[in-house]
Amino acid sequence: MKKYKVAVIVGSLRKESYNLKTAKVLMEIAPESLSTELLDIAGIPMYNQDLEENTPKEWVELRENVKKYDALLFLTPEYNRSVPAVLKNALDVGSRPPGKSCWNAKPAAIVSVSTGSISGFGANHHLRQSLTFLNVPTMAQPEAYIGGVADLFDDQGNLTNNSTKEFLKTFMLAFEKWVITHLE
Template identity: 75%
Template sequence: MKKFKIGVLVGSLRKESFNLKTAKVLMEVAPKSLELELIDISNIPMFNQDLEGTPPEEWTTLREAVKAVDGLIFVTPEYNRSVPAVLKNAIDVGSRPYGKNVWTEKPGAVVSVSTGNISGFGANHHLRQSLAFVNIPTMAQPEAYIGGAADLFDEKGNLKNDSTKKFLTTFMEAFEKWVQTIVK
């Protein structure tokens, strides 16, 4: 069985982030052919084209980490009907300099996680616009909107909702097929 390395980017920096907890569940329920690893985006300096001549080490680290994976999963909260700046910044840094986009043609998926009932719908779709532009073929179905996140985890960060775990397992099985379809 061929193994695929999948990078997971989490758009929330909070220590007790529901997005990070969800990402860890995705790692637990992933099919054996998918090896998921977190790509840390917490310390990436804001993109500034003036720095391209001597890019910050964190930019280079991000770019190399993305180059090393076969696919990507983006787990994002919703801030003001959009994605957090840290996630958008990572996308911008990885897409530059012009002609050296590290994201291109890597299969992707989006999971939005929110404490509210709208489940990060706006962030999910806004993120998909950016991913289309940087040429990440993003899985269309199943869509993943995880709402009511504050009630899904116990005090140790373990998912306590069986239907959510079942959905995330199904999501990862679909993503496995998506990766196999895109990666040649």
């Protein structure tokens, strides 16, 4: 069985982030063909084209690291009906210089996670819009909006809601098919 390297990119910096907890669940239940790793985007300096002349090492590292992966799995909270700045910054940094985007043509999926009932719908769709421009084929179905997440985990960070677990398993199986379809 062929293995595909998947970068798991979490758009929340909080240590006890529900997005991070959900990412860990997805990594645990990922099909065997998907080898998942967290890709840390926390320390990347904000994009400023003036810095391209003396490119920050963190930008170079992000660009090189993303190139090592076959596929991308994004988890995002919703901030003001959009994605957090850290996630958008990572996309901007990785998309430069023009014509050399490290994101190009990598199959992806998005999970938005929120304590609210709208489930990060706005962030999910803003991220999808950016990924379309970056030529990242993003899985359309099943869509993954996890709302009311504060009630889904116990104090130790374990997902306790069985219907959510089953949905996430279905989601990851669909993602596996999506990755295989785009890479074989």
